[in-house]
Each structure stands twice: as C-alpha cells, then as structure tokens.
Amino acid sequence: MLRSDPSALEVASKLRGVTFQDVECGSVDGKGWGLTATRNLTTTDVNTGDVPKLITIPHDLVLNQQTVEEYAKESREFRELYEAVGRQSARRDVLLFLLVQLARGNPDLPSGTRVVSHSWTEYLRFLPEDVLVPTQWSTDERKLLDGTSLKAALTAKLSSLTSEFDFVFDKSCNLPFWYSVLWETEPRRVQDWIMLDAWYRSRCLELPRSGVSMVPYLDMVNHSSKPTAYYDEDSKDEVVLLLRPGTSVAKGEEITISYGTDKPAAEMLFSYGFLEPTEKGGSLVLPFGVDRDDPLARAKLMAFGEPPKVHVSVDRDGVATWECPFAYLSCLNEEDGLEFRLLQDVEGNRELRVFWLEEDVTDRSKDFEAVLRDHAIYALVRLRAVTILQGCLQEELQQLQSQAYYDSLSSDPAVRKYCKVAAAALREIEAGILETVVDAMQKEQAALVADENVVAYFGSMETAESDLVGDEAANEEEDEDFS
Ligand SMILES: C[S@@+](CC[C@H](N)C(=O)[O-])C[C@H]1O[C@@H](n2cnc3c(N)ncnc32)[C@H](O)[C@@H]1O
Incomplete structure (x- = not known):
C-alpha cells in the first residue's frame, strides 16, 4: 500500500467537511508529514476568546x-x-x-x-x-x-x-x-x-469528551516538547486544533502539539518511533528479578500480585530517585517477622494472607515500605533493597555499555540507519540515567550503613556470632573432653 501525497489529503479533507485554516499538510524534515502555517499566526491573550481554529474535524470522522x-x-x-x-x-x-x-x-x-x-x-x-x-x-x-x-x-x-x-x-x-x-x-x-x-x-x-480516539487529519500534527497548538472538542462535538494562548508561529513554521510530557525515552521510542533531542535527566522502568533461592519467593510474588518492576529517574538538576515497592517485601524473611499463612473459609476456599509481626498486612502488600517505615528495621531493609538494586542496575549498565555486539550489528547493511541512530541514542540516555542512579545508591548505602539502627543491628549480630563462636569453642572442648 503506497502512501498517497499530502495534496490528495487536502482534497479528501474538503469532501469530508474538514476545514484547514491558515495551515497545510506537507513533508517535514525527518518527521514524515506534518502541519505548517501558511501565514504568520499569533494569539496574544487567552481571555479575548480569539483563539484561531487551525483545523476543524466533524465528529463523525472520529474513530473509537x-x-x-x-x-x-x-x-x-x-x-x-x-x-x-x-x-x-x-x-x-x-x-x-x-x-x-x-x-x-x-x-x-x-x-x-x-x-x-x-x-x-x-x-x-x-x-x-x-x-x-x-x-x-x-x-x-x-x-x-x-x-x-x-x-x-x-x-x-x-x-x-x-x-x-x-x-x-x-x-x-x-x-x-x-x-x-x-x-x-x-x-x-x-x-x-x-x-x-x-x-x-x-x-x-485522548479527547476531553469522546475519550481515547483516532482523529483523521489531526493525526498529521507532530510532537514537540514546546508545542504551539492543542486540541479540544467544541460545543458541536467537532474536534478542533487551536493555537496555544500567547503563541506566535511564522509563515512556513511547523505547528506542533504535545504527545505527553515527561514520558521516558523508551516509551517515546516504543509508542512513536522517535526520541527527542536529549535533555538532562529522564526515567526508565526495568523488570525486577526475583531471588529464586528465596524459599518465600513464590508467596511474595503471589501476595504482590503483579510483575515487580524498578522505576528509576533523574530530574533536570541531576537528582536521582528510585522506586521498587516489591524490593521491601523481597528483602524480608521469617526471622524479621514476615509470615505467610494459608487461611481457609467455611466453604473450603483458601487464601494467602501476609503477616508482619503478627499483624495481617495482606492489603498493604503492594506498599511494604509504608508498613515498615515506622519500625526500627526500616533502615536495614532499605539498605538490603538498595544493595540488591544497585547490583542489578550495575549489571544492566554493563550490558548497555558493552559495545562489541552493538558495533557488529551496526555495520550490518540490512540494519536501517534510522534504527541504529535511535537505538544508540536510547542506550546513551539510559546509560546516563543508570550511572547517576548507581552513584546515588552508593551514597545512600554509605549513609544507611552509618544509621544508628543498622549499627545496632550489626552490633547485635556480632555479639550473637561471638557467643556462637564461644559456644562452639566450649563444645569443641567438651567434645575433646568426651573423646
Ligand atoms: C500522529 S503522527 C504525526 C504525523 C506523521 N508525521 C505522519 O507522517 O503521518 C505521529 C508520528 O509522527 C512522527 N513524529 C511526530 N513528532 C515527531 C518528532 N518530534 N520527531 C520525529 N518524528 C515525529 C513519528 O513517526 C510519530 O510516530
């Protein structure tokens, strides 16, 4: 199916009752088709109600x-x-x-x-x-x-x-x-x-009244993080493209809308097939690998109820944050006070319940951080979580930075240049984010190790261990005596 040309689009639009006002559809460098202004356009004040309608599309053309x-x-x-x-x-x-x-x-x-x-x-x-x-x-x-x-x-x-x-x-x-x-x-x-x-x-x-829809002709408008237009539904249920208040667009310049702000680079590539020029910061989501040696792993996963993920982000000022609700549950064990019980009702239906220090916290399994926050063990569990996550992210980073395989694919003539450029850009963005987050995690680890509750915990472990060594030594002596 060969794509028709933009002039045919304009003819078709007229037949369908679509109006283009001071804009036209044509090829835009590196973006396929797009919309450009055919004269200088401006809105100065939203309150005047004088917002130019650039495209008007009858409601019956909307597809949902x-x-x-x-x-x-x-x-x-x-x-x-x-x-x-x-x-x-x-x-x-x-x-x-x-x-x-x-x-x-x-x-x-x-x-x-x-x-x-x-x-x-x-x-x-x-x-x-x-x-x-x-x-x-x-x-x-x-x-x-x-x-x-x-x-x-x-x-x-x-x-x-x-x-x-x-x-x-x-x-x-x-x-x-x-x-x-x-x-x-x-x-x-x-x-x-x-x-x-x-x-x-x-x-x-997403239209304000009609919800998630495909809108012909409006879907020729490209994205920008500094958009000049937005869409809406008017009183006649027509879909309209409007110039943003306080915006000026010169004749020949592209008209753009926003496909969403703060979407991770991977999501932009996945949904739209392009990446914006890199700005500082960004975010990414990775699957969180469950510890298969943990005998409670299956129960933890069942209680959590969805595939665990880790979400990391770096803001424009370079501040890193991470979120992984499952990590808290994953780091707890029976000695800490975590317990799973299978309860059976009168009809014989069995249900997995989660207990923390004898309290039923099943309904809070998705937010174990909140369950633990006021307990002395919180810093210790956070330390365990940060340590595990840091290891995972470090591995991910190494994979991203291993260049040899990537280079061999890149020189394959059957691999399109567009894909090479987009993949390389994504790898660079994600490696940058991971590096910042791994660094921040190292600092957090150091701070957590010095936390008074963590120090007290390790202190008590040492005492217990030396007691154990003492007991073992005594046992050995007894053994020797016995022998
Ligand atoms: C809703 S359509 C816009 C019209 C499209 N350019 C076309 O030729 O049909 C969305 C697609 O336009 C392209 N696009 C939109 N904004 C872009 C941008 N800022 N940079 C590169 N490509 C863009 C991407 O291919 C995206 O999947």
Whole structure:
C-alpha cells in the first residue's frame, strides 16, 4: 500500500467537511508529514476568546470503540465478525475495524464480498506503512535494543500481538464471508496487525469528551516538547486544533502539539518511533528479578500480585530517585517477622494472607515500605533493597555499555540507519540515567550503613556470632573432653 501525497489529503479533507485554516499538510524534515502555517499566526491573550481554529474535524470522522459499535449496526457482515472476535477491548475493536478497512481497500476482492464503505477506508492511504516503532523493526534491528529497558517490553508486546492476530484468524476463518475477505484473496499477515497496532499507538489521543480516539487529519500534527497548538472538542462535538494562548508561529513554521510530557525515552521510542533531542535527566522502568533461592519467593510474588518492576529517574538538576515497592517485601524473611499463612473459609476456599509481626498486612502488600517505615528495621531493609538494586542496575549498565555486539550489528547493511541512530541514542540516555542512579545508591548505602539502627543491628549480630563462636569453642572442648 503506497502512501498517497499530502495534496490528495487536502482534497479528501474538503469532501469530508474538514476545514484547514491558515495551515497545510506537507513533508517535514525527518518527521514524515506534518502541519505548517501558511501565514504568520499569533494569539496574544487567552481571555479575548480569539483563539484561531487551525483545523476543524466533524465528529463523525472520529474513530473509537463507539464508531466500531455503530459500524457493526450498519454492516450486517461486520456484525458477524464483531460478534465472533470483537468486544475484547477498545483498542482491539479499533484494530479489527482497521483490518477490515485495509482488506476492503483491496481492489481484487471477489464480487459479493464488499463490506459497507467508511471514511476510514479511504483515509488509510494517507497513513505511512512504516511508523518506525520497534515492533516494526527486523529481528537484527531489535537486537540493537538488548540491554535497554525496552527489550523485555518489546518481546512481550510482539508475543501478545501474535496471539491477538492468531485469535482473529481462528475465530474468523470459519466464517465463509470473512474467510474470503481476510484470508483468501490477499491473506492478511501478522505484519499487518503489527502495523495497525503501530498506527493506533502513534496516532491515538485522548479527547476531553469522546475519550481515547483516532482523529483523521489531526493525526498529521507532530510532537514537540514546546508545542504551539492543542486540541479540544467544541460545543458541536467537532474536534478542533487551536493555537496555544500567547503563541506566535511564522509563515512556513511547523505547528506542533504535545504527545505527553515527561514520558521516558523508551516509551517515546516504543509508542512513536522517535526520541527527542536529549535533555538532562529522564526515567526508565526495568523488570525486577526475583531471588529464586528465596524459599518465600513464590508467596511474595503471589501476595504482590503483579510483575515487580524498578522505576528509576533523574530530574533536570541531576537528582536521582528510585522506586521498587516489591524490593521491601523481597528483602524480608521469617526471622524479621514476615509470615505467610494459608487461611481457609467455611466453604473450603483458601487464601494467602501476609503477616508482619503478627499483624495481617495482606492489603498493604503492594506498599511494604509504608508498613515498615515506622519500625526500627526500616533502615536495614532499605539498605538490603538498595544493595540488591544497585547490583542489578550495575549489571544492566554493563550490558548497555558493552559495545562489541552493538558495533557488529551496526555495520550490518540490512540494519536501517534510522534504527541504529535511535537505538544508540536510547542506550546513551539510559546509560546516563543508570550511572547517576548507581552513584546515588552508593551514597545512600554509605549513609544507611552509618544509621544508628543498622549499627545496632550489626552490633547485635556480632555479639550473637561471638557467643556462637564461644559456644562452639566450649563444645569443641567438651567434645575433646568426651573423646
Ligand atoms: C500522529 S503522527 C504525526 C504525523 C506523521 N508525521 C505522519 O507522517 O503521518 C505521529 C508520528 O509522527 C512522527 N513524529 C511526530 N513528532 C515527531 C518528532 N518530534 N520527531 C520525529 N518524528 C515525529 C513519528 O513517526 C510519530 O510516530
């Protein structure tokens, strides 16, 4: 499917009742298509109410779960497919709808397999086949991301996309009409589903009233951390793009919106396929590896109820913080006062309960830091957690900095330059964050070791150990005597 050109987009927009005011869509360096001003634009004061509407889009062009429900009412054929495959989630419903529009655009469909047309059937030709998000990278290109926080998320996402696609196939291949449309003439491939998911992720936005939606034409606006425009829904439920109050844009300059502030670099690359020029700081999320030697590991994981993660961040002033709620639970053991009990109700249902110093704290398992904060053991547990986390992050950092493998992939001509540049930028950003956090953890460790409760704890351990040594020596003497 070859992408049409921006002039055709303008013609199509007029036919659909969309208005572009003082702006036009065209190619923008390094960003695909984008929106630029066709004359100098300015707003000086929000209170005058004089905020120029740059684009106005009728409500009926908006695509979300409600659109899919309505389309299912209009199209008997789609209804059959929707009943079999749909209503799993809003996102999946939209993807299913887009898959049908993609197939509907196929000119070779046999007669008798035409589905009701929709404005989105035609709009799809204005979307780029390759969004450059890592789910669309080749296997070798994805290897460039080894060691980054994106690696695990990407593997999981690709596996869930494959399962979703298999589910659509399994449920629809027995429906003769849909077999013919989706799988016979031009069989849909998992790559199509991956592309639809990439479109959804990179072009979806949250409207104030209609919620998470895809909005044609508005989705041609690129992101900036210093955006000049924003979107809204007006009193007629039309979606409008407005110039930000107090903003001026010169003729020929790009109009931008914000796709979200403070998103980690990995998330920007994952969702939109690009990274912003690096500013200081940032954040990342990594899976927290559970200690498999811990006999309580399974119970702890069950009580916690979700895959443990560690979230680290560095603010613009270089101040590092970390968050890993599971680490506190992970560092406690029975000698500290942690206990798991399986309680059984009268009907025989069994439930795992968590106790801390004989108190039932099951409902607070996700926030064990708060459970411990007022106890003398808090500093000690924090020290254990920091020590473990620091080790994990150090390992992650080493992986990120191991250049040899990365270099060999980078010289592979089949690996696209865009992916090399994006992966290298992500690796550099994440290594910078990890270095700062590991340094800060070292300092925190030193401070915790000097904490009075920790000193007292180690002191008591030493006494216990020397008592033990004394006992052992006495035993040895006794043994000797006995012998
Ligand atoms: C909502 S679309 C915007 C229109 C898009 N440029 C196009 O050609 O269709 C989002 C996509 O635009 C591109 N994009 C948006 N802002 C960008 C930026 N600041 N730098 C680089 N690419 C950007 C990315 O490919 C992103 O996935």
